[in-house]
Amino acid sequence: MNAGMLFTRMPRKVQLALAVIALAGLPFMVGAGLGNTWLRVLDFALLYVMLALGLNIVVGFAGLLDLGYIAFYAVGAYVYALLASPQFGLHWPVWAILPVGALAACGFGVVLGAPTLRLRGDYLAIVTLGFGEIVRIFMNNLNAPVNITNGPKGIASIDPIQIGGHALSQPLEIFGVTVPALVLTYYFFLALALLVMLAGLRLQDSRIGRAWAAIREDEMAAKACGINTRNVKLLAFAMGASFGGLAGGLFASFQEFVSPESFSLMESIMVLCMVVLGGMGHIPGVILGALVLTVLPEAFRHGAGPVQQAVFGQVLMDPENLRMLLFGIALVAVMLYRPSGLWPDPRHRQEFNAR
Amino acid sequence: MTALPLPLPLLEARNIGKRFGGVRALQDVSLTIRRGEIYGLIGPNGAGKTTFFNVLTGLYPRDEGEVIFAGAPLPLGEPYRVAQAGIARTFQNIRLFANMSARENVMVGCHARSKVGVAGAVLRSRAQREEEAAIRRRADELLAYVGINARAGDLAKNLSYGDQRRLEIARALATEPQLLALDEPAAGMNATETGALRALIARLRDDGFTVLLIEHDIKLVMGLCDRIAVLDYGRKIADDVPAEVQRNPHVIEAYLGVVHE
Incomplete structure (x- = not known):
């Protein structure tokens, strides 16, 4: 009996307790073993988990291909930046800003969704792609005639998240134990x-x-079943966008800086890759996809140079280029050998195997 | 002995017209479906049966005419509102949600008659849990009604052809329709499956449903329907009880052609 089987046979409460201990202990292990760089990666991984889960609603559940999802992340981030920074001298509390950011992103989701409802597949992808770029370009240019976003320079000195009077950017002493800021954020x-x-x-x-x-399965049949497909699709856009906006607010407070270049098309594609690679529509798979695609590229970034040095005696290929190359190969491999994702819905796995 | 009152009309289609470019697919088609009857719609290939069906259920916008359903005009061009108004349909080429289980397919059918929204779903409110349990019960009842409850957990696409037809009917019934419109339900069925389908449709009528049946299988239609309308080249050429329709010279001409001396 292997460890996995042992775990699945335990009572639910024991499983839950083990999961809590593992998740709570993880940042300390990562911090002690790998250092702060990796703790930051871990925090970012959680942001990407939220993003991927949000996009999964649109792409995985409703089957609407969205290539501009990062725009909602941008909206959430900029809402946070504008309401808690010296830019306008506003310093709202986090509990007020995060819902406002999520609502603003939700509004943008409806704005994007409404005109694109008749589109499907490729056409929808193109329009959403354009929307993502429009939002980024707006952020880039809204510094004149009235300076709102500070343009390409971005907004700096954003307030860190404060909970109960304690900023998450500062370490916290509890019972004589110092919990580092990155762990609190985690x-x-x-x-x-x-x-x-x-x-x-x-x-x-x-x-x-x-x-x-x-x-997702058959829109015409869905209509014949009395489903108001227009509203239900809009709801998918709105829900997905809200989660994106929430993650964006957290991103802004964590970085304490936002600028338009964080919200490029490449980011949208990365989040989509997380959803597709993990297993569209299957939440555990999507979380796995987000973790793998956040952690692996970082591992390459830090590991590719030293490994080449050790094997060949010199760095033959720039780690940054190598990273994209390996990423591309990995994507092609997954699509060839696990077309429904790394961890698909068990029912859909049957379906792919049957083909 | 008192005279039975005439059954009330459930649906009145008045002067329906539909063009596709220069082709007049439907011209001036009027018909009345009474509550509790099985109304057949037949005609040679290309006569406009499915077009009429699609116009009725809102899939195609109609160019002329109006439809009065249960005393109110039927909304135009919005299939989901037609379904909400009480007309459920099946499709000639089965359109199930292939990667959902049979039970889930029927549960989707309950959508129009349930109402819990996002907040209820996320918070798992008491109302949501109760509604969800009721939907599930209803779905299982309907699966049992059409006789495929043993396959409730199977993906729709793994069901046999005959069972898929039955599942589509169960899903249509889940919308709690006043009129059930079946588009060639016996297409592609063997004799045994057709016999079972016939029994199911007859039972639907006995249980008080009104059925509009488009069918190629003349034997099935003649045996089941209370009244039959015949379409040919987009026009209605007959509308009567089966025995009269079978004798109608226009119908014989449409199906067999004219004898030239």
Whole structure:
């Protein structure tokens, strides 16, 4: 009996307790073993988990291909930046800003969704791609005639998240133990990522989730079943965008700096890759996809140079280029050998094997 | 003995017209479906049966005419509103949600008659859990009604052809329709499956449903329907009880051609 089987045979409460201990202990192990760089990667991984879960609602549940998803992340980030920085001298509390950011992103989701409802597949992809770029270009140019976003220079000195009077950018002493700032951030992001995950799971297993799946499977039949496909699709855009906006706000507070170049098309594509690579529509798979695609590129970034040095005695290929090359190969390999993703919905795996 | 009152009309289609470019697919088609009857719509290939069906269910916008359903005009060009108004349909080429289970397919059918939204779903409110349980119960009842409850957990696409037809009917019934419109339900079925389907449709009528049946299988239509309308080249050429329709010279001409001396 291997460890995995042992785990699945345990009572649910024991499983839950083990999971909590593992998730709570993880940042300390990473911090002690690999250092702060990797703790930051871990925090970012959680942000990407939230993003991927949000995009999964649009792409995985409702089957609408969105190539401009990062725009909602940008909206959330800029809302946070504008409401908690010296830019306008506003310093709202985090509990006020995060919902406002999510709502603003939700509004943008509806703005994007409404005119594109008749489009599907390639055409929808092109329009959403354009939308993502429009938002980024707006951020880049909204410094004149009235300076709102500070243009390409971005907004700096954004307030870190404050909870109960304590800023997450400062270490915290509890019972004589010093918890580093990056670990505090980890816990906060983890809590929100778990909430997003729970919301996704519950939505999927509900009347709304079934309506999304029906539209994905056969839109005409869904209409014939009395589903108002227009509203239900808009809802998918709005929900996905809200989660993106939430993640964006966290990103701004974590970096304490935002600029338009963080929201390029490449970022949209990365998040889409996380969803597709992990297993479209399957929440555990999407989380796995987000973790793999955040951690592996970082590992290449830090490991490729030293490994080449050790094997060949010199660095033959720039780690940055090598990273993209390996990433491309990995994507092609996954699509060839696991076309439904690394961890697809068990039911859909049957379907792909049957072909 | 008192005279039975005439059954009320459930659906009245008045002067329906539909063009595709220069082709007049439907011209001036009027028909009345009474509550509780099985109404057949037949005609040679290309006569406009499916077009009429699609116009009725809102899939195609109609160019002329109006439809009064259960006393109110039927909304135009919005299939989901037609379904909400109480007309459910099946498709000539089965359109199930292939990668959802049979039960989930029927549960989707319950969408129009349930109402919990995002907040309820995310918070798992009491109302949501109760509604969800009711939807699930209803789906299982309907699967049992059409006789495929043993396959409830299977993906729709793994069902046999006959079972897929039944599942589509169960999903249509889940929308709680007043009129059930079946587009060639016996197409592609063997004799045994057709016999079972016939029994199911007859049972639907006995249970008080009104059925509009488009069918190629003349034997099935003649045996089942209370009244039959015949379309030819987009026009209605007959509308009567089966025995009269079978004797109607226009119908014989449409199906067999004219004898030239």
